[in-house]
Amino acid sequence: MNLARALDLLGIFVFALSGASLAARKGFDAVGLVVLALATGLGGGIIRDVLVGIRPPTALAEQAYLLVPVAAALVVLVAHDRVLRLERPVLVFDAAGLGLFAVSGAVIAVDQGLGWAASVFLGTTTAVGGGIVRDVLAREVPVVLRADSTLYAVPAALGAALTVAAVETDLYGPVAATAIAGAVFLVRVLALRFGWRAPTAR
Amino acid sequence: MNLARALDLLGIFVFALSGASLAARKGFDAVGLVVLALATGLGGGIIRDVLVGIRPPTALAEQAYLLVPVAAALVVLVAHDRVLRLERPVLVFDAAGLGLFAVSGAVIAVDQGLGWAASVFLGTTTAVGGGIVRDVLAREVPVVLRADSTLYAVPAALGAALTVAAVETDLYGPVAATAIAGAVFLVRVLALRFGWRAPTAR
Amino acid sequence: MNLARALDLLGIFVFALSGASLAARKGFDAVGLVVLALATGLGGGIIRDVLVGIRPPTALAEQAYLLVPVAAALVVLVAHDRVLRLERPVLVFDAAGLGLFAVSGAVIAVDQGLGWAASVFLGTTTAVGGGIVRDVLAREVPVVLRADSTLYAVPAALGAALTVAAVETDLYGPVAATAIAGAVFLVRVLALRFGWRAPTAR
Numbered sequence: 064m065n066l067a068r069a070l071d072l073l074g075i076f077v078f079a080l081s082g083a084s085l086a087a088r089k090g091f092d093a094v095g096l097v098v099l100a101l102a103t104g105l106g107g108g109i110i111r112d113v114l115v116g117i118r119p120p121t122a123l124a125e126q127a128y129l130l131v132p133v134a135a136a137l138v139v140l141v142a143h144d145r146v147l148r149l150e151r152p153v154l155v156f157d158a159a160g161l162g163l164f165a166v167s168g169a170v171i172a173v174d175q176g177l178g179w180a181a182s183v184f185l186g187t188t189t190a191v192g193g194g195i196v197r198d199v200l201a202r203e204v205p206v207v208l209r210a211d212s213t214l215y216a217v218p219a220a221l222g223a224a225l226t227v228a229a230v231e232t233d234l235y236g237p238v239a240a241t242a243i244a245g246a247v248f249l250v251r252v253l254a255l256r257f258g259w260r261a262p263t264a265r
Numbered sequence: 266m267n268l269a270r271a272l273d274l275l276g277i278f279v280f281a282l283s284g285a286s287l288a289a290r291k292g293f294d295a296v297g298l299v300v301l302a303l304a305t306g307l308g309g310g311i312i313r314d315v316l317v318g319i320r321p322p323t324a325l326a327e328q329a330y331l332l333v334p335v336a337a338a339l340v341v342l343v344a345h346d347r348v349l350r351l352e353r354p355v356l357v358f359d360a361a362g363l364g365l366f367a368v369s370g371a372v373i374a375v376d377q378g379l380g381w382a383a384s385v386f387l388g389t390t391t392a393v394g395g396g397i398v399r400d401v402l403a404r405e406v407p408v409v410l411r412a413d414s415t416l417y418a419v420p421a422a423l424g425a426a427l428t429v430a431a432v433e434t435d436l437y438g439p440v441a442a443t444a445i446a447g448a449v450f451l452v453r454v455l456a457l458r459f460g461w462r463a464p465t466a467r
Numbered sequence: 468m469n470l471a472r473a474l475d476l477l478g479i480f481v482f483a484l485s486g487a488s489l490a491a492r493k494g495f496d497a498v499g500l501v502v503l504a505l506a507t508g509l510g511g512g513i514i515r516d517v518l519v520g521i522r523p524p525t526a527l528a529e530q531a532y533l534l535v536p537v538a539a540a541l542v543v544l545v546a547h548d549r550v551l552r553l554e555r556p557v558l559v560f561d562a563a564g565l566g567l568f569a570v571s572g573a574v575i576a577v578d579q580g581l582g583w584a585a586s587v588f589l590g591t592t593t594a595v596g597g598g599i600v601r602d603v604l605a606r607e608v609p610v611v612l613r614a615d616s617t618l619y620a621v622p623a624a625l626g627a628a629l630t631v632a633a634v635e636t637d638l639y640g641p642v643a644a645t646a647i648a649g650a651v652f653l654v655r656v657l658a659l660r661f662g663w664r665a666p667t668a669r
Contacts, residue, residue, distance in 0.1 A: 086612065087668035093663045094614035094620045101588075109518070114311070116320035118520035123585040130584060143668040180332060181325040184303075195300075195402070200599070202608050204404050207295035208288065216296045261296045261389040263291035270633035318522035382534060383527040386505075397604070406606050410490065410499035418498045463498045465482070466547040 070120065071167065074132050074160030079104030079135035080153055082197045087143045089201055096136040099197055104132035107192030111168050111185050115175045129254075154255060161215070162247030164190040165222035166240050170230065177228045185224025192214050210263050214254035215260060222247035273369065274333050276362030281306030281337035282348065282355055284399045288338075289345045298338040301399055306334035309394030313387050317377040318411055340453050356457060363417070364449030366392040367424035367444050372432065381429045388425025393418045412465050416456035421462060424449035476535050478564030482556055483508030483539035484550065486601045490540075491547045493605055500540040503601055507537035511596030515572050515589050519579045523545065558659060562616050565619070566651030568594040569626035574634065583631045590627025595620045614667050618658035621665060626651035 082103025086096040105122040112120035122128040139146050146153070168189025172182035191207050194215075198205040207216045225243045229235040253259065267299045284305025288298040301318035307324040314322035324330040341348050348355070370391025393409050396417075400407040409418045431437040456462065484508025490500040509526040516524035526532040543550050550557070572593025576586035595611050598619075602609040611620045629647045633639040657663065 089608075089612075089665065090614050091612045092614040092616070092665040092667045095614070096668060098609075098612060098620070104486070113315060114321060114325060114519060119518060119579070119581060123518060123581055123588070126582045128583045129588055140666070140668050175321070177321060177325055178328045181321065182330045184325070184331055199401060199603060200609060200612065202292075202404065202606065205300075205402060208291075208293045208300060208402065210292050210294040210297070212294070216300070236287060261294040261343070263292065263294045264342050315517060316523060316527060377523070379523060379527055380530045381521065382530045385504070386527065387534055401603060404606065406493075407502075407604060410493075410495045410502060410604065412494050412496040412499070418502070462497040463492065464544070465496045466487075466500060466544050 067167070072127060073156075074163045075104040075108075075128065076131050076135050076151065077156035078107075078158045078193050079132035080139065081157055081194070082132070083136040083139035084143075084146055084153070085197060085201055087139055087146075087204075089141055093136070093140055093200075096140055097133055099200060100132040100136035100139075101129070102200055103128070103193040103197040104135065105193065106196035107164060107168070107189040110138050110192045110196075111171065111189045114185065114188075115172055115177065117171075117175075118188040153248075155252065158248045158251035158255070159244075161190050161219050161251055162222055162244035165219040166226045166244045168234070170228040170240075171225040173227060173230045179224075179231070182227045183220060186226060187216060190219035190223075210260065212260070214259045214261060215251065218247045218250035218254070221250070245250045269369070272365050274303040274329060275358075277306040277310075277330065278333050278366045279335050279355060279358035279362045280309075280395050281334035282341065283396070284334070285338040285341035286345075286348055286352075286355070287399060287403055287405075289341055289348075293403075295338070295342055298342055299335055300332040301402060302338035302341075303331070304402055305395040306337065307331070307395065308398035309366060309370070309391040312398075313373065313391045316387060316390075317374055317379065319373075326343075333402045348423050357380040357454065360447075360450045360453035360457070362384075362447035363392050363453055364424055367421040367449055368428045368446045371425040372437070372442075375429060375432045381426075381433070383393065385422060385425045386431045388428060389418060389422045392421035392425075405447055414462070416461045416463060417453065420452035420456070423452070446467045468600045471571070474567050476531060477560075478567045479508040479512075479532065480535050480539050481557065481560035482511075483536035483545065483645055485561055485598070487540040487543035488537070488547075488550055488554075488557070489601060489607075491550075495605075497540070497544055500544055501537055503604060504536040504540035504543075505533070506604055507597040507601040509533070509570060509597065510600035511572070511593040511598075514596045514600075514626060515575065515593045516640055518592075518601060519576055519581065521575075521579075535558070535643045547622050559656065562652045562655035562659070563648075565594050565623050565655055566626055566648035569623040570630045571649055573627040573630040574639070576642075577631060577634045578655065583628075583635070586631045587624060587627045590622045591620060594623035594627075614664065616664070617666060618663045619655065622651045622654035622658070 079100035082099035083096040109120045135138045160265040169186030172185035229239045281302035284301035285298040311322045338422040371388030374387035431441045483504035486503035487500040490503040513524045573590030576589035599609045633643045
């Protein structure tokens with residue numbers, strides 16, 4: 064397993080933790096924890112793969128992808144209190160996942176021959192799609208829609224756009240990918256720290 | 266850009282306006298407006314393309330499709346009050362989009378070799394799917410399900426059925442397409458005007 | 468039409484009854500009944516087919532699949548009271564559908580070359596996916612997530628796992644399929660009878 068795959072699975076694990084934690088807070092049972100962990104961890108990537116036509120989706124083609132969210136659900140099931148106390152670390156890991164998925168989603172879209180708008184769209188969708196599925200299943204207003212949420216989709220979209228620009232200008236590589244994912248991570252963490260929000264309609 | 270494409274994008278723009286307007290009424294932020302505009306404008310067509318196997322979906326293959334909903338969201342963001350005052354015109358345009366999408370969705374399904382039931386289903390889904398996704402994301406009961414909603418899916422389904430019949434009898438062409446879309450539009454507008462509703466279970 | 472197809476359509480009919488019944492209880496109109504019947508009866512199979520790459524999905528390729536849920540919606544529309552009195556029989560048929568879909572979904576996944584984890588996932592998704600879509604559209608917390616629901620996804624997942632094991636060991640055939648579907652059915656009915664529930668997070 065190479066580094067990119069390891070980082071991908073780490074991002075899935077953290078997203079799945081957020082799904083299972085929400086399930087626990089809502090009082091769902093163990094099945095609910097597993098379902099929300101799977102939906103949150105894999106939802107964005109599955110939507111991306113279905114839309115660009117990768118079949119079966121990577122999440123189904125490689126066994127580890129399904130096992131990681133189940134493991135995250137088990138962690139929350141047996142150690143819910145400790146995971147709750149880790150809310151801040153989880154948010155930080157989630158920000159890392161956001162950056163990784165925005166970059167990797169955009170690159171996969173460009174590789175499949177899609178234009179820049181579609182690639183930015185798919186990078187962003189990969190990063191935020193799982194969270195939207197999680198919130199819809201848990202009957203919450205999706206966090207990305209809410210006016211009281213700090214910037215989340217915006218750094219993901221910026222990161223996806225930078226990734227597309229880097230690919231188009233032949234600057235894309237491990238260094239660019241790391242720098243862009245790091246920038247997304249930083250903007251997201253700063254948005255959390257300083258309460259940066261998107262504007263609302265007048 | 267031919268006429269069919271221009272009408273398609275006009276329909277997407279109007280559907281996107283309805284999505285962004287709902288987002289504004291619910292107090293979502295700018296990201297919420299863009300997400301609901303994209304989901305409402307493109308949702309029906311993307312579901313259709315994924316189901317019939319067109320990949321990538323037209324909405325991703327052609328850049329204009331993604332930009333039109335973003336433009337609609339920006340319009341609502343900067344001129345929400347004026348768009349609200351335009352509610353009646355938006356409903357009329359929405360009725361036009363309903364007719365156009367029911368016809369074009371059914372034709373695409375027939376062209377892909379699907380049977381009549383599947384083609385009627387897909388024409389209807391193209392027309393009403395975006396609105397369903399919009400309502401699910403905004404945590405509303407989908408308008409098409411509600412007993413207090415005026416006829417919406419019914420004219421779309423009738424239009425899709427007429428379209429399939431026209432294709433099967435070799436009568437389909439610009440004249441038939443316009444007539445059917447016009448009939449869907451008319452039934453929808455009359456349903457709005459006179460409060461026509463579907464029956465409920467006894 | 469062979470036996471497997473007849474059982475598949477019977478399962479779809481029963482799932483569709485549960486969707487249309489929920490629509491009637493929520494006070495939706497006839498369109499709402501049809502939409503929820505289609506979503507519940509066909510949702511799981513369509514998700515499975517989209518994920519494994521069967522296109523168009525069987526539900527669209529074969530006309531009967533779309534007509535059966537519409538028929539179920541009509542039954543509920545004209546005889547809602549009588550269907551409500553049949554709640555227990557419907558739950559029993561639903562348990563039968565759960566077993567059939569878990570087995571058939573897992574087999575289709577294995578046939579498409581997916582690994583065991585993905586095949587168990589897809590068998591379970593085929594069985595419980597339609598109910599999740601039904602609940603999301605009706606703005607209910609999906610039954611499978613809730614702590615007060617009796618075991619539903621668990622017997623489906625066990626049945627899918629047994630199916631994969633049977634295929635891998637060359638034991639799969641009409642006898643094994645019937646036995647496994649019957650075991651899922653039995654566990655589900657016993658869970659209903661004795662109130663078996665999944666554990667919740669500590």
